[in-house]
Amino acid sequence: MRILQVHKYYSKKRGGGSVTAFFEIIKILEKNGHTVSVFSMKDSENEKSEYERYFTKHLDFNEKNNVWEKIKMVGKVIFNREAQKKIEKIIQAEKPEIAHLHNFYHYLSPSIIFSLKKNKIPMIMTLHDYKLICPNYKLFSQGKICENCRGGRYYHCFLKKCVKNSYSFSLVAMLEAYLHKFLKTYERVDLFIAPSKFMKEKCVEFGISPEKIKILKNPFDTKNFGLNKEEENYFLYYGRLSEEKGISDLIKAVAKIHQENFLEKDKLLIVGKGPEEKNLKKLVQKLKMERKISFLGFKQGEDLKKIIASSKFTVLPSVWYDNLPLTILESQLLKKPVIVSDLGGSKELMIENETGFIFQGGNIDDLGEKIKKMLNLNFLEREKMGEKARKNISEVNDEKNLYSQLLKIYKEVINNYKRKEKK
Structure with missing residues (x-):
């Protein structure tokens, strides 16, 4: 044809x-x-x-x-x-x-x-x-x-x-x-x-x-995603730094659970660039969260895969109707559980409580609770979620x-x- x-x-x-x-x-x-x-x-x-x-x-x-x-x-x-x-x-x-x-x-x-x-x-x-x-x-x-x-x-x-x-x-x-x-x-x-x-x-x-x-x-090409890395003490947002992605909500949620003494070892890494980068960095400074939230700039290819593979989980805190986010596909192929907003098509790629958690989009408290819930899991429980996520997304794709x-x-x-x- x-x-x-x-x-x-x-x-x-x-x-x-x-x-x-x-x-x-x-x-x-x-x-x-x-x-x-x-x-x-x-x-x-x-x-x-x-x-x-x-x-x-x-x-x-x-x-x-x-x-x-x-x-x-x-x-x-x-x-x-x-x-x-x-x-x-x-x-x-x-x-x-x-x-x-x-x-x-x-x-x-x-x-x-x-x-x-x-x-x-x-x-x-x-x-x-x-x-x-x-x-x-x-x-x-x-x-x-x-x-x-x-x-x-x-x-x-x-x-x-x-x-x-x-x-x-x-x-x-x-x-x-x-x-x-x-x-x-x-x-x-x-x-x-x-x-x-x-x-x-x-x-x-x-x-x-x-x-x-x-x-x-x-x-989506599911090959070249066989990377296995030892889990490190961070969770991850990666993607475009723009308003609709809900990153400010994520920062506020992390600051809130930090006040509850919930982030002794762990921190949030933010990877990407975009029009909201300066505002997001100012928000981190305002909340005095520089030690717990770090910006790594734009990453791609193998460098990005290594960062994803070493994370405990990834978060997609969108406050708009995401269609079919690559973030979820890539994270799951690298055997990572994902926390996603219930807005748009993201939840169609998820099996609630088996491949990750779904929170109410725009609800900072609910997002914080889901992050705490994920951090409360032990390594083997998160690993099991990641294995299920990869199996699920491989079948879908x-x-x-x-x-x-x-x-x-x-x-x-x-x-x-x-x-x-x-x-």
Whole structure:
């Protein structure tokens, strides 16, 4: 089968979980004999690709541009004509039987959907985030979960400065959402894939037909996670340091249990970087927790795996609707119990009290109690949880099963498209 995979990033250093899934899908498809072409944006950190000549020019929203350049960039965010033309060229050259869309907005824009439709290419789209129903893609604004745009009331995005706390960025996101609602752009996509049951349910709540969404977890390479390290006296948060991740709640919970004389030997390590880093460090200083909470900066690859493998457990304290966090997958593959928020799709990867604990998202006291509960377990009890976690996640991420389901979806979409064309 000839398959076109589309993502705004073709760099393994960018984009988090959606990029990981994107590259893993390409690898699995090629391994099973399919011809995979790629459409993306040029970037100095991109992987090498024979299809790079079709990629669009690099866009950098952080560059200092003059007014005219900024206006042109806004136009590309909403409807990128270059992306339309470039994707038509790769369609003509590679003649894909189906296109699989991932995160493409802002850099490639939804304009590519019109080109695919014009050329009669069936489309599926994986919902890696909430962009389909929320202009800022998070369903999170001003420090809390927000569903004000339900029913197409996208003006709330502007009024609440939902994008980067900026009226100008939020205005662009609002206009983009209204335009593509008016054009019925996403109605041209034949099928959506939701990596979590929660994602499907939330999209259905916002008016998307349940028949247009199938649940299929993102594939994840479970190899190279056989590292065994001796447990050390720390537990771990790792990931992006941003408001929706709930790290400030975690710091406050740790400070609270420390006041109860519960952290004699143990400490919290925080690994990652992001916009909240300075504020989080100030919070640690304010609470006088420097001896019990340490920031290690950004880590990746084997260095990160060693830190995870040596921890007692990891914590994902999100205060937003996480979809399918890589943090849980990686931790469990390294035989680590996990404490997760009950918000979003995270709990779908858990077996309560067997692979870790689930706390009420946003409830600092409950988070603290779950940390205490985990620390109260002895090494063998945590080890048993970790073994169960690895077994569970390995079964959930069985490559053959996921490939079989994905191929079935591709074939169904292609056949349904052909039937519609004949009518």
